[in-house]
Amino acid sequence: AQSVAQPEDQVNVAEGNPLTVKCTYSVSGNPYLFWYVQYPNRGLQFLLKYITGDNLVKGSYGFEAEFNKSQTSFHLKKPSALVSDSALYFCAVRDSGGFKTIFGAGTRLFVKA
Amino acid sequence: SAVISQKPSRDICQRGTSLTIQCQVDSQVTMMFWYRQQPGQSLTLIATANQGSEATYESGFVIDKFPISRPNLTFSTLTVSNMSPEDSSIYLCSVERFDGYTFGSGTRLTVV
Numbered sequence: 001a002q003s004v005a006q007p008e009d010q011v012n013v014a015e016g017n018p019l020t021v022k023c024t025y026s027v028s029g030n031p032y033l034f035w036y037v038q039y040p041n042r043g044l045q046f047l048l049k050y051i052t053g054d055n056l057v058k059g060s061y062g063f064e065a066e067f068n069k070s071q072t073s074f075h076l077k078k079p080s081a082l083v084s085d086s087a088l089y090f091c092a093v094r095d096s097g098g099f100k101t102i103f104g105a106g107t108r109l110f111v112k113a
Numbered sequence: 114s115a116v117i118s119q120k121p122s123r124d125i126c127q128r129g130t131s132l133t134i135q136c137q138v139d140s141q142v143t144m145m146f147w148y149r150q151q152p153g154q155s156l157t158l159i160a161t162a163n164q165g166s167e168a169t170y171e172s173g174f175v176i177d178k179f180p181i182s183r184p185n186l187t188f189s190t191l192t193v194s195n196m197s198p199e200d201s202s203i204y205l206c207s208v209e210r211f212d213g214y215t216f217g218s219g220t221r222l223t224v225v
Contacts, residue, residue: 034213034214036213036214043205043216043217043218043219044156044205044216046213046214046215048213049213088153090155090156092214099144099161099209100158100161101146101158101209101214102158103155103156103157104155105154105155106153106154106155108153
């Protein structure tokens with residue numbers, strides 16, 4: 001069975017500093033990995049995905065994520081955080097041989113000015 | 114990305130009644146997914162709806178409580194039946210596209 005873990009309920013970072021939101025996963029086959037962001041009272045927005053290819057994936061709003069197969073991780077990163085990045089972030093995983101996507105519990109990011 | 118129109122956007126319902134949520138996609142898709150999200154929490158997959166066949170439900174969700182229709186490749190409905198306050202949540206439909214999953218704007222349901 002597939003699963004995804006976001007070990008941090010909340011991440012606090014100062015504006016201008018780099019940020020990392022952690023995600024680890026477990027699938028039986030090759031993983032398809034996703035990051036989504038949810039702003040208050042708004043729907044889910046797709047940020048980026050890893051299917052195959054380069055381990056470093058670049059996405060929307062300056063975010064990127066690094067796929068690490070040996071550590072089964074897919075951490076979300078941004079070199080310089082903005083206050084407007086404050087939101088709820090979800091990591092999601094799907095087994096390449098299936099069609100069901102499982103979401104992590106979410107990590108709330110607070111960026112302080 | 115696909116455009117999904119989901120309605121209603123919110124509703125307040127009496128316990129014991131039912132609410133049907135509709136999702137319309139702007140292009141044909143094989144699978145549509147229905148999720149539930151408690152406010153500020155993660156998404157839980159309710160079921161996967163394929164056109165022309167019965168929906169596949171996840172553990173903890175049953176057809177009698179959450180009947181789903183999928184009459185064609187662009188449309189699906191989810192009904193929340195015999196509602197109780199515990200059903201108060203946000204319900205979202207989703208489709209998979211090449212660049213990821215697209216979600217409807219959600220239906221915020223409050224059962225009183």
